[in-house]
Amino acid sequence: MPISTTTPRVLRATGLLAIAGLVATGCAKSKSDSAPKGAVKVAINLTDDGCKPSPASVPAGPVTFQVKNVSANKVTEAELLNGDTIMGEKENLTPGLSGTFSLRLNGGKYQVYCPNAKTEKTDFTVTGSSATPSQDPAVKAALTQATTGYQAYVIAEVDKLVPATKQFTDAVRAGDMDKAKAAFAQARYYYEEVEPVAESFGDLDPDIDARVDDVDDQSKWTGFHRLEKALWQDKSLTGMSPVADKLDADVAKLKTLVATTTYQPAQLANGATELLDEVASSKVTGEEDRYSHTDLSDFEANVSGAQKAFDLLKPALDKTDAALSTTVNTQFAAVLAALQPYKQGNGYVDYSTVGDDKRRVLTQKVDALAEPLSQVAAKVNG
Amino acid sequence: MSRPGTSTASGPASGTSRRGLLALGGAALAGTAAVGLAGCSDDDKPAKAAAPADRVPFYGTHQAGIATPAQDRLAFATYDLTVSGTVAENRAALRQLLQQWTAAAAAMTQGKTVPGDNDNPAAPPADTGEAYGLSPANLTITLGLGGSLFDKRFGLAGKRPAALADLPKLPPENLDPERSGGDLAIQACADDPIVAFHVIRNLARIGRGTVVMRWSQLGFGNATGNGGGKETPRNLMGFKDGTRNIPGDDTSLMDGHVWVGDETDQPWMRGGSYLVARRIRMRIEAWDRDFLQDQENVFGRAKYTGAPLTGAKETDQPDFAKKAAGGDPVIPADAHIRLAAHENNGGVRILRRGYSFTDGIVPATGELDAGLFFIAYQKDPRTQFIALQRKLGAHDALNEYIQHVGSGLFACPPGARAAGTGWAQELLA
Numbered sequence A: 001m002p003i004s005t006t007t008p009r010v011l012r013a014t015g016l017l018a019i020a021g022l023v024a025t026g027c028a029k030s031k032s033d034s035a036p037k038g039a040v041k042v043a044i045n046l047t048d049d050g051c052k053p054s055p056a057s058v059p060a061g062p063v064t065f066q067v068k069n070v071s072a073n074k075v076t077e078a079e080l081l082n083g084d085t086i087m088g089e090k091e092n093l094t095p096g097l098s099g100t101f102s103l104r105l106n107g108g109k110y111q112v113y114c115p116n117a118k119t120e121k122t123d124f125t126v127t128g129s130s131a132t133p134s135q136d137p138a139v140k141a142a143l144t145q146a147t148t149g150y151q152a153y154v155i156a157e158v159d160k161l162v163p164a165t166k167q168f169t170d171a172v173r174a175g176d177m178d179k180a181k182a183a184f185a186q187a188r189y190y191y192e193e194v195e196p197v198a199e200s201f202g203d204l205d206p207d208i209d210a211r212v213d214d215v216d217d218q219s220k221w222t223g224f225h226r227l228e229k230a231l232w233q234d235k236s237l238t239g240m241s242p243v244a245d246k247l248d249a250d251v252a253k254l255k256t257l258v259a260t261t262t263y264q265p266a267q268l269a270n271g272a273t274e275l276l277d278e279v280a281s282s283k284v285t286g287e288e289d290r291y292s293h294t295d296l297s298d299f300e301a302n303v304s305g306a307q308k309a310f311d312l313l314k315p316a317l318d319k320t321d322a323a324l325s326t327t328v329n330t331q332f333a334a335v336l337a338a339l340q341p342y343k344q345g346n347g348y349v350d351y352s353t354v355g356d357d358k359r360r361v362l363t364q365k366v367d368a369l370a371e372p373l374s375q376v377a378a379k380v381n382g
Numbered sequence B: 001m002s003r004p005g006t007s008t009a010s011g012p013a014s015g016t017s018r019r020g021l022l023a024l025g026g027a028a029l030a031g032t033a034a035v036g037l038a039g040c041s042d043d044d045k046p047a048k049a050a051a052p053a054d055r056v057p058f059y060g061t062h063q064a065g066i067a068t069p070a071q072d073r074l075a076f077a078t079y080d081l082t083v084s085g086t087v088a089e090n091r092a093a094l095r096q097l098l099q100q101w102t103a104a105a106a107a108m109t110q111g112k113t114v115p116g117d118n119d120n121p122a123a124p125p126a127d128t129g130e131a132y133g134l135s136p137a138n139l140t141i142t143l144g145l146g147g148s149l150f151d152k153r154f155g156l157a158g159k160r161p162a163a164l165a166d167l168p169k170l171p172p173e174n175l176d177p178e179r180s181g182g183d184l185a186i187q188a189c190a191d192d193p194i195v196a197f198h199v200i201r202n203l204a205r206i207g208r209g210t211v212v213m214r215w216s217q218l219g220f221g222n223a224t225g226n227g228g229g230k231e232t233p234r235n236l237m238g239f240k241d242g243t244r245n246i247p248g249d250d251t252s253l254m255d256g257h258v259w260v261g262d263e264t265d266q267p268w269m270r271g272g273s274y275l276v277a278r279r280i281r282m283r284i285e286a287w288d289r290d291f292l293q294d295q296e297n298v299f300g301r302a303k304y305t306g307a308p309l310t311g312a313k314e315t316d317q318p319d320f321a322k323k324a325a326g327g328d329p330v331i332p333a334d335a336h337i338r339l340a341a342h343e344n345n346g347g348v349r350i351l352r353r354g355y356s357f358t359d360g361i362v363p364a365t366g367e368l369d370a371g372l373f374f375i376a377y378q379k380d381p382r383t384q385f386i387a388l389q390r391k392l393g394a395h396d397a398l399n400e401y402i403q404h405v406g407s408g409l410f411a412c413p414p415g416a417r418a419a420g421t422g423w424a425q426e427l428l429a
Helices: A008-013 A137-173 A177-193 A195-199 A204-209 A224-234 A241-259 A265-283 A295-320 A322-342 A356-373 B016-022 B026-040 B087-109 B193-206 B251-258 B284-288 B292-299 B336-340 B385-395
Strands: A040-046 A057-059 A061-069 A078-082 A085-090 A098-105 A108-113 A121-127 B073-081 B140-146 B184-190 B211-219 B273-282 B355-361 B368-378 B402-412
Touching (some): A040 A057, A061 A078, A061 A085, A085 A098, A137 A177, A137 A224, A137 A241, A137 A265, A177 A224, A195 A204, A195 A295, A204 A241, A224 A241, A265 A295, A265 A356, A322 A356, B073 B193, B073 B368, B087 B140, B087 B193, B184 B273, B184 B402, B193 B211, B211 B355, B284 B368, B292 B336, B368 B402
Parallel strands (some): A040 A061, A057 A121
Antiparallel strands (some): A061 A098, A078 A085, A078 A108, A108 A121, B073 B184, B073 B211, B140 B184, B140 B402, B273 B368, B355 B368
């Protein structure tokens, strides 16, 4: 997981849920952040006292938040929360800066959250329900199947994650290094398949999957990679039981959250692209599992999670852009074929044995898949 | 040394100031050199004011970027095809790629974004955007085809021109395979570095899944002049480079030495040219401690005026026969300009279009990784570049201070004639 402490929220903003009807602000034609046509504008002025949205209630549909910091020194960001989920945000707004983020919002109760203010959370209400863009009924039906299918998939994989994690943490608590090592990659596999979903739940992903570079205070580092370091580098599990306990608790929390989480078609597509970005940025480089060198297992899990999302979208995409569908399908096959030579037993070879020239080829295959995959969201968006 | 538009002279610096400084001591000389080099940089672009046009036509008989007066900046990249289908499939993929590239190149050279949807909020924009709103800055995009393209994958073996034979080993060279070769090459030149970089990045993106970038090189300072009314620039050794180059607007020299004509064994190359690229690292640290007279003897020219050692101003014809009092030739036997001069090579000439480069330091030594990214165009490298380089490689005094570390030879097909046509269409028909 590439989240670093300095910019975790930037990455999370590009995460799965934040993309709900997300409007790119970095469009080539925009000199400034551009709002979608017909979007309702909501002003948020950051002050040290708080961040009241104006107006405090808007009708469902596209909404553009215009965040401005005139002189607040303690507060530099605003997020829109739906329960614990970050829907969208603008950060790093030091005094004098402003920025926007845009979302398509359904009716409901939300909160504008600005960390470090005197009043951190202010209610924000969306009324009515968002008009679904007009769409071919067959496509619409296929997309509904895709999103419900994805929900079921996430629930199923997290259901496997819980016992697989427990097998790992039990071995840690028992001080059984060999058993723990053997269970590590399998537990991670289920997590890596659905990681973009986990990333949408605030601190849950950092707690489960932060790497050493992601945490300021090493004593508060938790999750898989903390235990990985204990096993492969420190070669001691002393003091690791509380970390194991917390990992179980965090995974249980994830299970509770995904039980009620629903998805939009574009989220599936963008989440799939994001999984491949993860592969290219942290698996191929060997940064993810730097002590155990089990990166290729995570690699396969990311690709598998992405492929699941794509496969679910494919019936709809076949109707909206058959050529793109074929291209993505072909490139998925090419990536999986590229992994084949590294299979060993139930898993993969130690990644430290894979040379730079071979890693380069893996990256190129992933890029060749991710590029067309990044075009899918707009085609299933209605 | 100034760019056209700021100086009254577009030819060699004539000047009292230059002469006056030459009469002074070493410190002042160093100052002159510094001024000259600063003038080479395009950080301030006075040329803009004087040049009304900022775009070079894309379509035409020949590809732009060869005869075109050299722009300030270069972004060069080579790409390898990754196709693995049947010959017919591979060829279709190549044809489609080149059509997409041609359309994108035509748009970019005219200051437009890469074709496609740039406004859909839910999709990544077709254009990456970093050149949005910028002048095209005389951008030219030139395609070359490497010898490796003419193999079984595309069924093109029978269409490989004889002139595209692999370059032989040309000692003293020390080529890095990771900076050499490639199925396709793109030379993007513009007066703005971001406009040039934008090209190789977006073409890579368009080709994702069909090509991968093999290596790339950024260049600056238009190190080799090729006419166009621009003052001859200097290379990183501080010497004017390109004084006797083929001016791109001399059609007779271009037809005689650069453009492929009826002599070719492959009709699809008529109107094209052959590009030789050589990454030439300069041993900067050693060069900088060489004394001035020796530096001038190595080149055969005066450092500041650019005049041949037998003349007074840059454009004076070198007198290779002239002897000094002791009987030695004034322009030494191993001087670079003597060995490279067309008079001494049976009339052989090439059009050079090189750029300076620096890529940080050489890890092993901590010395600057900098030099000249040499680019030359010609009708037939076998009788032109290869012949010249064999001679230079064997005798050039400059060899003590340079090393060829990267290499590429590419066949640049003729220009795409009009909108809707693609690069190398005739080859792939």
